[in-house]
Structure formats: C-alpha cells, structure tokens
Amino acid sequence: MTTNEFYKHICNLKNKFENRDLETYLLSLLKLAEQEKNQPLTPDLLLKLIENAFISDPKEFNSEWLSITDAPESLSIDKSKISDKNEIDYSISVLQFQISELHKMRGKQLDDEKRYFGIDSETGNIWYNFDPMTNLECGARCILDSDDEKEFIVTWQTLGELLEIGRVYE
Numbered sequence: 001m002t003t004n005e006f007y008k009h010i011c012n013l014k015n016k017f018e019n020r021d022l023e024t025y026l027l028s029l030l031k032l033a034e035q036e037k038n039q040p041l042t043p044d045l046l047l048k049l050i051e052n053a054f055i056s057d058p059k060e061f062n063s064e065w066l067s068i069t070d071a072p073e074s075l076s077i078d079k080s081k082i083s084d085k086n087e088i089d090y091s092i093s094v095l096q097f098q099i100s101e102l103h104k105m106r107g108k109q110l111d112d113e114k115r116y117f118g119i120d121s122e123t124g125n126i127w128y129n130f131d132p133m134t135n136l137e138c139g140a141r142c143i144l145d146s147d148d149e150k151e152f153i154v155t156w157q158t159l160g161e162l163l164e165i166g167r168v169y170e
C-alpha cells in the first residue's frame with residue numbers, strides 16, 4: 001500500500017461510517033489497540049483498527065489520565081533503536097493524552113464555534129481537529145505530503161504519529 005492509497009482509504013471513511021465524538025472514538029481505538037498490541041502493526045491492521053473504532057464500544061475513561069498535560073515526545077528517527085514495546089507505548093500514551101485533553105475541554109473550548117481555526121487547551125496544547133474524520137484525514141494528508149506515492153511503512157508508532165499530526169495539522 002502506498003501513502004496515497006492510505007490517504008484515499010481514510011478519505012472514503014466518511015462514506016462508510018457515521019462520524020462520532022472524537023473522545024469516544026479515541027477510547028474505542030485505545031481499547032482496540034490494547035487488544036492487538038502483541039501483533040505487528042501492518043497497513044491492513046491499522047486500517048482495521050481505525051475503521052472498527054467507529055463502531056466499537058469505547059474503553060472506560062480513566063480519571064488518572066487527567067494528570068497528563070503534555071503530548072508524548074515522538075520517538076527517535078533511528079528505528080533500530082526503538083522496540084515494538086516502545087512504539088505501542090508511545091501510541092497508547094498519545095491516545096491517553098488526547099482523550100484527557102478532550103475530556104478537560106468538554107463544556108469549554110469544545111463549545112467554541114470557531115474551534116476549527118485552532119484553540120489552545122487549558123494545558124496550552126494547540127488543537128485544530130475535533131472529530132475522527134477530520135483528525136484522520138489531516139493526519140493522513142500530512143503523511144501523504146511528505147511521502148507521496150511511496151510505500152506506506154507502518155509500525156505501532158505510526159498510529160500515535162497519525163493522531164498527533166491530525167490534532168495539529170490545519
């Protein structure tokens with residue numbers, strides 16, 4: 001699969017699924033990722049997780065996540081220094097961070113009609129995208145812009161990067 005094919009697949013999700021609240025979507029995606037974390041992440045499994053999160057039951061929110069105030073630091077570019085465990089831990093940390101942020105913004109910043117022009121969360125993190133379709137499309141678009149028509153190499157780190165790029169990509 002190329003990055004362009006991945007992007008097109010993401011764009012077609014709006015024809016297959018009803019959009020849902022981003023926090024609920026991420027809770028579902030977290031639950032699915034934790035269930036599959038011992039499997040190598042392939043493009044097909046990534047797409048399956050992304051799709052199933054639109055219809056799966058969400059994981060229960062953990063109030064301990066409210067103490068998370070910073071996005072996880074991206075892992076090293078040198079893939080030889082990163083283990084699969086580090087990659088899944090990074091993606092799970094991204095999911096927990098974003099879920100926490102959205103939870104804290106409920107009834108506040110998320111009610112701003114102009115939020116898609118960009119808002120800062122109460123912890124100072126910038127957000128541009130607040131629903132699964134927009135978050136995923138923007139993340140996939142940024143990946144495509146940097147690797148047009150190249151083979152889409154996927155690791156567990158890719159999931160976290162896709163979501164973080166989707167959060168901040170305009």
